[in-house]
Amino acid sequence: MAKTDTKTKILDAAERLFAQKGFDAVSLRNIIEAAKVNLAAVHYHFGSKQTLLHAVVSRRLRPVNEERLAMLAEARAKAGKRKLKLEMVLESLFVPVFRAQASHKSGGSFTRLIGRVVFDRNTELQKFMVSELAQVIIQFSRAFDEALPGLNKTEMDWRSHFMAGAMAHTLCNADLLASFTGTDAGAEGCEATVQRLVEFTAAGFRAKVSTPPRKQKSS
Amino acid sequence: MAKTDTKTKILDAAERLFAQKGFDAVSLRNIIEAAKVNLAAVHYHFGSKQTLLHAVVSRRLRPVNEERLAMLAEARAKAGKRKLKLEMVLESLFVPVFRAQASHKSGGSFTRLIGRVVFDRNTELQKFMVSELAQVIIQFSRAFDEALPGLNKTEMDWRSHFMAGAMAHTLCNADLLASFTGTDAGAEGCEATVQRLVEFTAAGFRAKVSTPPRKQKSS
DNA sequence: CATTTATTCAAACGACTGTTTGAAACAGCC
DNA sequence: GGCTGTTTCAAACAGTCGTTTGAATAAATG
Numbered sequence: 001m002a003k004t005d006t007k008t009k010i011l012d013a014a015e016r017l018f019a020q021k022g023f024d025a026v027s028l029r030n031i032i033e034a035a036k037v038n039l040a041a042v043h044y045h046f047g048s049k050q051t052l053l054h055a056v057v058s059r060r061l062r063p064v065n066e067e068r069l070a071m072l073a074e075a076r077a078k079a080g081k082r083k084l085k086l087e088m089v090l091e092s093l094f095v096p097v098f099r100a101q102a103s104h105k106s107g108g109s110f111t112r113l114i115g116r117v118v119f120d121r122n123t124e125l126q127k128f129m130v131s132e133l134a135q136v137i138i139q140f141s142r143a144f145d146e147a148l149p150g151l152n153k154t155e156m157d158w159r160s161h162f163m164a165g166a167m168a169h170t171l172c173n174a175d176l177l178a179s180f181t182g183t184d185a186g187a188e189g190c191e192a193t194v195q196r197l198v199e200f201t202a203a204g205f206r207a208k209v210s211t212p213p214r215k216q217k218s219s
Numbered sequence: 220m221a222k223t224d225t226k227t228k229i230l231d232a233a234e235r236l237f238a239q240k241g242f243d244a245v246s247l248r249n250i251i252e253a254a255k256v257n258l259a260a261v262h263y264h265f266g267s268k269q270t271l272l273h274a275v276v277s278r279r280l281r282p283v284n285e286e287r288l289a290m291l292a293e294a295r296a297k298a299g300k301r302k303l304k305l306e307m308v309l310e311s312l313f314v315p316v317f318r319a320q321a322s323h324k325s326g327g328s329f330t331r332l333i334g335r336v337v338f339d340r341n342t343e344l345q346k347f348m349v350s351e352l353a354q355v356i357i358q359f360s361r362a363f364d365e366a367l368p369g370l371n372k373t374e375m376d377w378r379s380h381f382m383a384g385a386m387a388h389t390l391c392n393a394d395l396l397a398s399f400t401g402t403d404a405g406a407e408g409c410e411a412t413v414q415r416l417v418e419f420t421a422a423g424f425r426a427k428v429s430t431p432p433r434k435q436k437s438s
Numbered sequence: 439c440a441t442t443t444a445t446t447c448a449a450a451c452g453a454c455t456g457t458t459t460g461a462a463a464c465a466g467c468c
Numbered sequence: 469g470g471c472t473g474t475t476t477c478a479a480a481c482a483g484t485c486g487t488t489t490g491a492a493t494a495a496a497t498g
Contacts (some may be wrong), residue, residue: 039478449490457482463487
C-alpha cells in the first residue's frame with residue numbers, strides 16, 4: 001500500500017475540493033492536478049464527473065447511514081416496550097455524520113460536502129441522494145412518530161424539515177459561525193456540538209402546537 | 220411603462236434563473252435569452268456577472284432588511300420597559316423575508332435565491348452578504364440577548380446558528396418538503412409557515428442548557 | 439437642425455469545460 | 469519469451485463560458 005490507488009487519490013482530492021468550493025466550481029482539471037493523476041483516469045475509473053460525485057458522496061455517506069440505522073435499532077432495543085426517547089433518535093441521526101468529520105482524516109471536508117449536497121440544486125444529484133437516503137428517511141420518520149405520539153403529520157413534516165435545515169447548516173457552515181460571532185466551532189469536540197443541536201431540535205419538536213389545524217384528519 | 224426597462228428585465232430573468240438553478244449553473248446567455256435582451260447589455264448595465272448577482276440580491280434584500288429592523292423597533296416600542304418577547308423578535312426576522320415571496324410577483328423565486336445565497340460558497344458573494352446583513356446581525360443578536368437573559372454567549376451563538384439553518388433551509392427548499400413527505404408547502408399562506416418556524420425555533424432557543432460550560436466567563 | 443450622450447447589437451476574443459481517442463506502459467499468466 | 473487484459477498518458481475534440489470590441493441605433497441636449 002505504498003503507492004496509493006489512483007481511484008482513491010481521485011476520490012480524496014475530489015472530496016476535498018467539492019467540499020471547499022462546490023461541485024460546479026471545481027473542474028476535473030483542478031482535481032487531477034491535486035490528485036497528481038492523468039485527466040483521462042477520471043473517466044476511466046468513474047465514467048463522468050457526475051458519477052464521480054456520486055462515488056465521492058456514497059463512499060462516506062453509506063457507512064454513516066448504516067451506523068445511523070444501527071444506532072436507531074440499538075435505541076429501540078434499549079427502549080424495549082417503553083416509548084422511544086426523542087433525544088436518542090436525534091442522536092442516532094446526528095452522531096454518525098458529525099463523528100465522521102472528526103474521525104476521518106478528510107479534515108472535516110466530508111461533512112461540509114454532505115451539508116452542501118443537501119442544498120445543491122442538481123436534479124441528478126438529488127435523485128441519487130433520495131435513493132441513498134431512502135432507508136434512513138423511512139426509518140427515522142417512523143421513529144419520530146413513535147417518539148412524539150400525538151403530533152399531527154403536517155406539523156411533524158415541517159419540524160423534520162426545520163431540523164434537517166439546522167443540521168445541514170451546521171454541517172456545511174461551521175466556519176460561518178466563527179466568522180460571524182467569534183465562537184470557534186471546532187474548539188469543542190463534535191460531541192458537544194451534537195449535544196447542543198439535539199437540545200435545540202428536541203425542544204423544537206416538543207414545542208406546543210398553537211397553529212389550529214384547519215383541515216386535519218389524523219389526531 | 221409599456222416597454223419594461225432593460226435593466227429590470229435582466230434583473231427579473233436573472234433572479235428567477237439564479238433561484239431555480241443556482242449562480243454557477245446559470246450562464247449569462249441563459250439570462251439574456253429569457254430576458255430577450257442583448258448579451259452585452261448585461262456588462263453595460265452591471266459590469267460583470269458577479270455584480271449582477273449582487274444587484275439581484277440587493278434589490279430584494281434591502282427592503283426586507285429595512286422592514287426587519289422596522290418590525291424589531293416596533294416590537295421594542297410595544298414592549299416598553301418590559302422584556303422583549305422572543306417570538307416577536309423571531310417574527311421580525313422571518314415575516315419580511317417570507318412575505319416577500321408571496322407579495323412580490325417573483326413567484327417565490329426570490330426567497331429561494333436568498334436561502335441559496337446563504338449556503339453558496341462564493342467568497343466574493345459572502346463578503347457582500349455580510350456587508351448587506353451587518354446591521355441586521357448586530358441589531359438582532361442584541362435583541363436575542365435581551366429576550367433571553369441568562370443564556371450564555373456560546374450557547375446563544377450556536378442556537379442562532381441552528382435557527383439560521385432552519386430558516387434558510389425552509390426558504391431554499393420548500394419544495395423538498397413536498398417531494399419527501401407529500402405535505403404541500405405552499406398550501407397554507409406564508410403566515411402559517413412562519414408561525415410554525417417561530418414555534419420551533421423559539422422552543423429551541425428556550426431549551427434547558429445541559430451542556431456544562433467548561434470555561435465560561437459570562438453569566 | 440446638428441451634436442453629443444446613452445443604449446443596443448452582432449461578432450469575436452481567449453480561456454476553460456467535460457469528454458473521447460489511440461497509442462504507450464504496465465501487470466499477470468502460460 | 470509472447471500474449472492478455474488493465475491502467476496510464478498526451479493530445480485533441482466540440483462546446484460553453486464571461487468578457488470585450490466597435491459600429492449602429494435611439495434619446496437627449498444645445
